[in-house]
Amino acid sequence: MINRVLIRIKVIQLLYSYLLIENHFMLESQPSAPTKEKRFAYSLYLDMLILMVKISERIEKRGGYRPLDDTRFIKKILADDTIKALLKKYQVQPFPLEGVVDSLAEVVKESGLFKTFVKNLNTETAEDDQIWEKIMNLIILPDPALNRAISKRENFTLRGVERMKGMLEVTFSNFYASRDNLDDALNTLNLSMKKARDLYFRLLILPQELVRIRESQIEDNRNKYIPTAEDLNPNMRFVDNAFVKVVEQDEDVEKYCEENKISWLPAHKELLESLLKTIMASDLYAEYMDFPATDLHTDTEFWRNVYKQIILHDEDFLEALETESVFWNDDLEIIGTFVLKTMKRFEEDSAHTPVLPMYKDEEDARFGKQLFTDVVRNKDVYRRYIDDFINVEHWDTDRLAVMDVVITMAALSEIINFPKIPLVVSINEYIELAKSYSTSKSGSFVNGLLSSIVTRLKEQGKINK
Numbered sequence: 001m002i003n004r005v006l007i008r009i010k011v012i013q014l015l016y017s018y019l020l021i022e023n024h025f026m027l028e029s030q031p032s033a034p035t036k037e038k039r040f041a042y043s044l045y046l047d048m049l050i051l052m053v054k055i056s057e058r059i060e061k062r063g064g065y066r067p068l069d070d071t072r073f074i075k076k077i078l079a080d081d082t083i084k085a086l087l088k089k090y091q092v093q094p095f096p097l098e099g100v101v102d103s104l105a106e107v108v109k110e111s112g113l114f115k116t117f118v119k120n121l122n123t124e125t126a127e128d129d130q131i132w133e134k135i136m137n138l139i140i141l142p143d144p145a146l147n148r149a150i151s152k153r154e155n156f157t158l159r160g161v162e163r164m165k166g167m168l169e170v171t172f173s174n175f176y177a178s179r180d181n182l183d184d185a186l187n188t189l190n191l192s193m194k195k196a197r198d199l200y201f202r203l204l205i206l207p208q209e210l211v212r213i214r215e216s217q218i219e220d221n222r223n224k225y226i227p228t229a230e231d232l233n234p235n236m237r238f239v240d241n242a243f244v245k246v247v248e249q250d251e252d253v254e255k256y257c258e259e260n261k262i263s264w265l266p267a268h269k270e271l272l273e274s275l276l277k278t279i280m281a282s283d284l285y286a287e288y289m290d291f292p293a294t295d296l297h298t299d300t301e302f303w304r305n306v307y308k309q310i311i312l313h314d315e316d317f318l319e320a321l322e323t324e325s326v327f328w329n330d331d332l333e334i335i336g337t338f339v340l341k342t343m344k345r346f347e348e349d350s351a352h353t354p355v356l357p358m359y360k361d362e363e364d365a366r367f368g369k370q371l372f373t374d375v376v377r378n379k380d381v382y383r384r385y386i387d388d389f390i391n392v393e394h395w396d397t398d399r400l401a402v403m404d405v406v407i408t409m410a411a412l413s414e415i416i417n418f419p420k421i422p423l424v425v426s427i428n429e430y431i432e433l434a435k436s437y438s439t440s441k442s443g444s445f446v447n448g449l450l451s452s453i454v455t456r457l458k459e460q461g462k463i464n465k
Contacts (some may be wrong), residue, residue, distance in 0.1 A: 001195055001356040004421075005429065006334045007368040008410070010192045012433055013330070015375055015406045018185050023200045025076045025175050025400070027083070028167045040155040041163035048168060049077050050086055051097050051104070051140070052132060058105035068108075068116055072377055073132045073175055079380035097155065100146045133172045141165070181378055189368055195327040195333055197358050201262050203339040204253055204355075206311070207265045207303050210276050215239050235289050238280075243300040246346050252355040271320050279310055300347040304340055314334050363420075374413045375406075382409040389452040403438040408446055408453075415454060415463060423454070425465050440449055 003122060021250050028045060031038040056068035068074065077083050108114050114189045117131050123173075140146065149163060218239065221231040247253055256262065264272055288294075312332065321328045338356055345354035359365040375382065386408055390400070411430035414421060427450055434442035457463045 001200055001335075001338050001358055002193055002364070003334070003360065004364060004367060006194075006196065006331065007364070007371075008414075008433060009330055009334075009437075010196075010327075010430060011372045011375075012407060012410055013404075014185060014189055014192070014372065015410060016403055018376070019379065019406060020402065026079050027077075028171060028198065037157050037160045037163070038154040039044075040153065040157065040160040044150065044153065044160070044164045045167040046082065046086060046093070046137075047097055048140075048164065049083060049171075050090065050095065051101065052136070053077060053083070053087070054095070054098075055105045055108055055135075055140075058101060059109045060172065060269065061118065064259050067121060068114070068131070071131060072129060075378065075380045076175060077334060079384065080344070095147055095461065097146065098220060100143065100149055104140060104143060105143060107143070108135055111139060113138065119233070129176060136168060136172075182373065185376070186369055189372055192327045193358075193368065194326050194332045198260060198262060199321075199328050199331055199335050200339060200342075200356075201253065201256050201260070201415045203307075203335065204247060204342060205257060205262065206264060206272075207241070207306075208248050210264070210272055210279070211241065211244050211250065213269070213272055213276055214352070214362050237289055237291070237294060238285070240292070241299045241302070242296045243346060246296070250346075250355065256355075268320060271316060275311065275314060275317055278314060279306055282306075282310060284309060296347055300343050304343050307336065307340060307343075326337055344363045367418075371410060371413055374417055375409050378399050378413065379409055385412060385453045385457075386449065389449060389456075401438055401442065404434060404442050404445060407434050407438065407442075408449055411446070411450055412453060415450075415465075416457070427451075427454075 008390055027049070031042055032085065034042070035255055040317040043110070045143075051068075053074060056066060056071070056074050057066055060066050112132070113134055145332060150156065218234050218236075221227060224231055284302070288298075291298065294302075318332070321332060342354055378437075383405070386400075386405060407430050414426045415423060418426075427447070430450070431443050431447050438446075454463060
């Protein structure tokens with residue numbers, strides 16, 4: 001029932017708000033009114049960050065995978081403009097701490113810290129966030145060769161070294177603060193999926209609740225002080241609708257609605273009365289009530305047409321849905337399609353669970369969480385891919401539409417991490433999302449950007465589909 005099209009929409013919407021309000025990780029800034037000691041401490045602080053990057057690049061596992069290079073902390077550092085500039089500088093100039101990189105990398109690789117980290121990768125006990133602070137405090141900072149190299153730097157003082165350690169401590173604290181309540185965001189994503197499921201059942205039981213209102217009206221008319229012949233002998237086709245009775249007797253529908261307290265009445269009685277009035281005033285209703293005879297097929301098609309022509313376009317009904325849940329505005333088109341499909345299933349084989357499952361399979365059930373989590377954890381990497389392929393003569397990378405960036409990052413995550421989804425499917429889906437949720441030019445922009453990045457990633461062997 002909840003397909004990948006809807007899951008992508010929900011992930012994109014949540015990523016957009018999540019990334020806008022996240023706590024951004026920032027390195028310590030250059031000290032104001034710097035003394036020689038402060039300049040020494042700040043320069044050493046930056047080189048210690050570069051040292052961690054270089055160590056992470058030296059430690060490879062089988063197949064060329066560099067687990068420490070893949071940590072969130074290193075990705076955060078590499079996304080910083082100051083670090084980017086320093087790395088370019090050290091491509092043409094010697095890195096002051098180059099002499100200790102290999103030895104430290106070897107010590108780290110053989111340490112229990114690293115071996116435990118690798119063993120726990122992709123498990124709930126993995127310590128991606130904490131590993132570098134532990135490596136820094138337990139292995140790097142105590143290293144005698146490193147301390148000798150530091151003592152030979154210009155303007156060296158022990159107080160300067162302590163100041164550098166303090167900046168590292170603040171940096172790690174800032175990094176932890178930038179974790180941004182991922183669990184809360186995933187809970188919101190799950191709630192959004194649950195609300196889509198609720199909407200599905202709400203739409204399924206809407207006909208029977210409209211019928212109940214009509215039954216009540218008929219009974220009131222019969223009890224008028226002076227009833228008319230029509231009041232005493234009303235056309236009961238609408239309230240005796242076979243499709244409504246089949247849904248009403250379905251155990252899956254009944255169980256879900258009872259457990260989750262799904263109902264339109266009494267909270268929305270006025271809305272349903274207005275909707276019923278609109279239905280009864282329609283040509284569709286008049287034609288249906290004039291049929292010589294009806295069966296399950298005719299009764300089901302009547303309600304399918306009522307949905308397609310009236311309910312799913314009624315402004316008051318749509319406004320009520322939006323008020324009821326912030327999630328339903330974008331859910332309705334897709335969920336409405338599945339409700340129409342379910343109606344057909346009730347007609348064709350009501351004895352064999354016409355109600356659609358929440359997800360097609362376990363892969364779909366995991367898809368949203370995996371996609372969202374990967375984008376959050378690797379957003380700096382995906383943003384670097386985007387920045388590398390932006391034509392700076394035509395685009396200012398800092399002024400790109402946030403939604404375009406979010407959609408492109410989600411597309412890259414899906415393309416890289418979900419090999420079973422055909423490449424063309426992923427690209428086309430996100431181009432359509434860009435057209436629907438961003439600017440008029442976003443579809444072509446995202447298309448061109450993804451084409452360039454995907455070509456490069458294929459050349460690098462990072463995409464195999």
